[in-house]
Amino acid sequence: MTAIYARQSVDRADSISIEQQIAYCRFEARGDACKTYIDRGCSGKNMNRPRFAQMMSDIRKGEISAVIVYKLDRISRSIVDFANMMEEFAALRVQFISATEKFDTSTPMGKAMLNICIVFAQLERETIQKRVADAYFSRSQKGFYMGGPVPFGFRRVPAVVDGIHTAMYEAVPEEAEQIRLIYALYAEPDVSFGDVIHRLQELGLKKRGKDWERPRIRDILINPIYVRADLKVYNFFLGQGVKPANPPGEFIGVHGCYYYKAQNAGQRKTTVLAGNHLVLAPHTGIVESDLWLKCREKCLGSRQVRPVQKAKNSWLAGKIKCGECGYALLAKEFRNHKDRYLFCSHRLHAKACNGAGTLCTGDMEQLISGEIRKRLSRFETLFPEKQNAPDPELTGLLLERAQLDREISALLEKLQEADSVLLRYINEQVRVLDARKTGLGERIRLLQQKRDMPLSGLRNHLTMWEQLSFADKRRVTDLLIRVIYATEHRVTILWKI
Structure with a gap:
């Protein structure tokens, strides 16, 4: 045949x-x-x-x-x-x-x-x-839509770019709030992808009906599609070897960015940035540049092996390094719960460093807190970094209230078809949900009142240190200090401000 x-x-x-x-x-x-x-x-x-x-x-x-x-x-x-x-x-x-x-x-x-x-x-x-x-x-260099799945937080809508009919992204309000919450949560010191997922689960938030996973959280945190790209974003990518297609004057803090792999590139574009291309997109970004950059730089640093346990023995953990080899100093607490010392991790694990000498954790914390006070004494009054900075707690409560509104609306739609038994059940459920909503509303009101408080400044910041919680001390240290190099005989602090 x-x-x-x-x-x-x-x-x-x-x-x-x-x-x-x-x-x-x-x-x-x-x-x-x-x-x-x-x-x-x-x-x-x-x-x-x-x-x-x-x-x-x-x-x-x-x-x-x-x-x-x-x-x-x-x-x-x-x-x-x-x-x-x-x-x-x-x-x-x-x-x-x-x-x-x-x-x-x-x-x-x-x-x-x-x-x-x-x-x-x-x-x-x-x-x-x-x-x-x-x-x-x-076409990609001109900002045209090039296909692919629509990122979470956006919908696709028709658009005209340079006289050519194409498409662009438009923010979906509820999904955009989740995106802002994810960034605000991850920006906190010691918060991991798993912590973000746990908080989203507590709030009952999902990714288009599916549970959040670590890879999807990371994909969102490193994707410039979400950033309101300004000159700081331009300089960040330029410093990583990325080739921006647009001149720096067009990075005005409004538009998101498309990010493309270099032609003939063999490695993943999220692993090796050098040689890839950044293009301003026609849509408006969701996340402010400062917050996006903080999370992106944290993701860059997370490639290295990090301790599984979070800082618990010292608020200096993660900031203080051995002055001899540059490796992290680990805070150890002994069984008597009184003695705390800092040890060079390179010496502890590989015996490859002479160590930083005898460093008592309490003495080092006292020294650094004194230096922080001296640093802050330059400022008569402290002002919030940004009045409209994202508040993870407030964002989470607003999303939870929106979810309650949807549940109440769904129950009310069933009233017309309900019999007497179902009617009593619906009324009881609505009463419970409304009570929860009222409680949320009061907490939201207090947080918004605190957030919208006039920028009168904080004049007692030099006397508040001892009143701060462990987590707050970690946050202040992260905001002020880039890194600390310490030995028994010398301490060097590299400040951010």
Whole structure:
């Protein structure tokens, strides 16, 4: 029996259809019995095609004696694949016929011409690939929408960019609030991806109906699609070796960014930033640049191995380093719960450092807190960093109240169809939910009142240190100090302000 093989990757007006290919091949069969194998929407760059695989299976069973195609590139556009196929045809004594090219594969000249044609078929495929890649890159540099799944926090809407009809993102209010909450939570010292997920679970928040996972949290925190890109964002990416497509003057703190992998890059674009491309997008970002940068830099640092346990023995943990080798000093508390010392982690684990000497944790904390007071004494009054800075607690409460509103609305919609029993149940549930909503409203009011308080400043900041909680001391230290290098004989503090 003769096999007719036809393939079409894309149905276009200027390409020959499957039906036309089969008609040419039937004419070439001269009335012999034929079995047709058709692959629609399949590329010729490899042999991973279902009906082609079925044909090869039938050939190996001895059911096929000849294969007819309309043209060589219908069966393969790869030199290696075509050569292997022809070698198998020869071993199985299967004749190969191209309906339009008329090759006689029984002669050396015919075989040579066959191989030349398949070389040009592969060249055409690679040229098309290059042309498509260049067009994609060119369009991406102009801020056009290039497809792909819509990121959480946005919806896709039609748009016109430079006179070209395309699409852009538009923030979804409820999802955007979740995004801001995720960033605000992760920006806190010692907060991990797992901590963020735990808080989202407590609030009953999901990602479009699915539970949050660590990789998805990280994807959001490193994606510049969410940032209101300003000059600080531009300089951050420039410092990482990324190539911004727009001049710095266009980074005005409004638009999000598209981020593309460098052409011919082999590694993941989130692992190696150098050489990749940053393009301003037409949509408005969700997260302020300072908060986005704080989370992005924290993600960069999280590539290193970090302790599983969070800081509990000293609020200096994570900031204080060995003055000899630069490795972290670990705060250890002994069993009597009185003695606390700082040890060089490099000496403790690898014996590769002479150590920083005897450092009592309490003495070091007292010294650093004194230096912090001296630093703050430069300022007669302290002002909040930003009056509208994200508040994770407030954002979480607002999202929880919105969820209660939805639950109450859903119950009220069922009132018209409810019988007396269901009516009592609905009334009771609405009463419970409304009570919870009232409690939330009072907590939200107090937080908003505190947040919207006039910027009168804090004049007692020098006397408040001992009243601060462990977590608050950690936050203040993180805001003021970049790193501390300490030994028994010297202490060096690198300040942020």
